[in-house]
Amino acid sequence: MALSHGTSASSAPGLDLFEGTPYRTIQRLRAGGMGEVFLVEHRTTGRRVVAKLIHAKLAADPALVERLRIEAQSAAQLDHEYVVKILAFEQTRTGRPFLVMEYLEGRTLAEEIMARGPLPVLEAVSFSCHLLSALTAVHEKGLVHRDIKPDNLFVCPSSDGTRCLKLLDFGVVRVMPGSHAVDPLPHDFRTRTGVVVGTPRFVSPEGAMGQPVDPRGDLYAVGLCLYIMLVGRGPFDHFDGEQMLLTAHATEDPEAPSRLSQTPIPPELDRALLKALAKNPEDRFQTAEEFQHHLEQVEVSLRRPSGWLETTAFHAGDVAPLQPAVTLTAPQPTVETRALPSPVVSPLRPSTPASDSPVPPAIEPSLAPIPATADRTRLRLSPLVAAIVFTIALVIAGLAALGLVTVLRGSP
Numbered sequence: 295m296a297l298s299h300g301t302s303a304s305s306a307p308g309l310d311l312f313e314g315t316p317y318r319t320i321q322r323l324r325a326g327g328m329g330e331v332f333l334v335e336h337r338t339t340g341r342r343v344v345a346k347l348i349h350a351k352l353a354a355d356p357a358l359v360e361r362l363r364i365e366a367q368s369a370a371q372l373d374h375e376y377v378v379k380i381l382a383f384e385q386t387r388t389g390r391p392f393l394v395m396e397y398l399e400g401r402t403l404a405e406e407i408m409a410r411g412p413l414p415v416l417e418a419v420s421f422s423c424h425l426l427s428a429l430t431a432v433h434e435k436g437l438v439h440r441d442i443k444p445d446n447l448f449v450c451p452s453s454d455g456t457r458c459l460k461l462l463d464f465g466v467v468r469v470m471p472g473s474h475a476v477d478p479l480p481h482d483f484r485t486r487t488g489v490v491v492g493t494p495r496f497v498s499p500e501g502a503m504g505q506p507v508d509p510r511g512d513l514y515a516v517g518l519c520l521y522i523m524l525v526g527r528g529p530f531d532h533f534d535g536e537q538m539l540l541t542a543h544a545t546e547d548p549e550a551p552s553r554l555s556q557t558p559i560p561p562e563l564d565r566a567l568l569k570a571l572a573k574n575p576e577d578r579f580q581t582a583e584e585f586q587h588h589l590e591q592v593e594v595s596l597r598r599p600s601g602w603l604e605t606t607a608f609h610a611g612d613v614a615p616l617q618p619a620v621t622l623t624a625p626q627p628t629v630e631t632r633a634l635p636s637p638v639v640s641p642l643r644p645s646t647p648a649s650d651s652p653v654p655p656a657i658e659p660s661l662a663p664i665p666a667t668a669d670r671t672r673l674r675l676s677p678l679v680a681a682i683v684f685t686i687a688l689v690i691a692g693l694a695a696l697g698l699v700t701v702l703r704g705s706p
């Protein structure tokens with residue numbers, strides 16, 4: 295964690311917010327809409343941990359306190375190498391609840407991409423496998439995270455000296471019916487329809503329409519994160535404003551990442567990503583395990599001697615230039631916002647006729663045919679460019695003919 299963002303911790307000079315608790319403040323790391331994140335030290339053991347504390351003005355709202363309890367309990371259920379470890383749930387002397395978790399050193403995936411740009415294919419695939427392995431454990435507990443995004447993923451050193459991705463922030467977790475992860479069960483845990491929970495840039499098509507999101511909604515968001523790792527921006531980041539973003543997730547087909555990436559992306563990875571980003575959850579990978587297995591196969595084929603990376607003849611000029619990256623400077627806030635009307639009438643594309651599918655008509659599977667490897671290296675000319683080239687050629691030919699006639703006339 296880059297501590298440079300931190301500020302002095304206490305709200306009143308000389309008064310430690312954590313006075314009367316087992317912790318003392320070292321530094322404030324982040325301040326968000328709902329609360330603040332502090333680096334603190336255990337008074338007795340000296341161990342440095344992180345405390346996530348609700349804002350003073352929100353601590354009186356029982357719904358928010360309940361949210362933090364659910365976050366603490368559900369994340370504490372997961373003893374997984376790729377999920378941040380929750381250590382305790384406490385209260386300050388003034389009654390502000392906070393959860394205590396292990397301190398992760400490193401930076402968020404959003405910060406990583408901002409600093410380095412798109413990541414190498416193998417690194418992006420292996421980070422996605424970590425995330426999917428974490429989500430397998432999350433989903434097995436009957437939980438849906440609902441806020442998978444680069445701001446909630448932490449890149450940190452792992453025990454074997456490599457780097458890994460850890461999942462944070464169970465602040466809007468959904469507890470599925472029948473789950474025993476949270477006790478007592480939240481009393482108003484019916485899924486409210488018509489409300490989008492999460493972050494508009496990372497919401498699934500069904501989430502954008504205010505429908506309940508199941509684990510496949512998380513897998514859609516993993517697809518978005520992998521897309522961003524490879525391309526530097528999400529497939530719909532050029533849409534501006536919450537409602538446009540929601541409409542794009544619900545109705546627009548994403549462009550194959552290989553068309554936007556500056557580095558070559560193997561066709562099977564292109565296909566896997568478009569499958570993960572399918573509009574209809576039935577057309578996506580059905581479990582995190584299935585998605586991970588698929589990516590591991592891609593990883594194996596990439597690592598094979600004379601694998602795809604070595605055999606693909608790649609010419610930078612053959613691929614469309616990278617779209618202007620959407621800056622990831624400000625963390626994307628998690629919001630509850632109004633869902634799109636269902637069925638969505640896209641301002642961008644007419645909706646298709648009704649079908650038997652349980653998904654509204656405007657939502658179609660987005661599995662577009664991916665060009666074969668050979669096609670990737672073919673120069674693509676748009677009709678406009680072709681017309682200009684043809685006109686220039688005609689003018690040159692005309693001038694040449696005119697010159698020839700003039701020369702012939704002038705010659706004795």
Ligand SMILES: Nc1ncnc2c1ncn2[C@@H]1O[C@H](COP(=O)(O)OP(=O)(O)O)[C@@H](O)[C@H]1O
Binds near residue numbers: 344
């Ligand atoms: N355990 C941790 N170790 C280091 N940094 C953390 C930790 N938990 C959170 N952070 C930092 O605080 C930010 C906000 O935490 P998060 O749990 O996502 O809260 P919010 O609900 O405000 O989004 C994260 O993006 C990360 O930068």
Ligand SMILES: [Mg+2]
Binds near residue numbers: 446
């Ligand atoms: Mg967060």
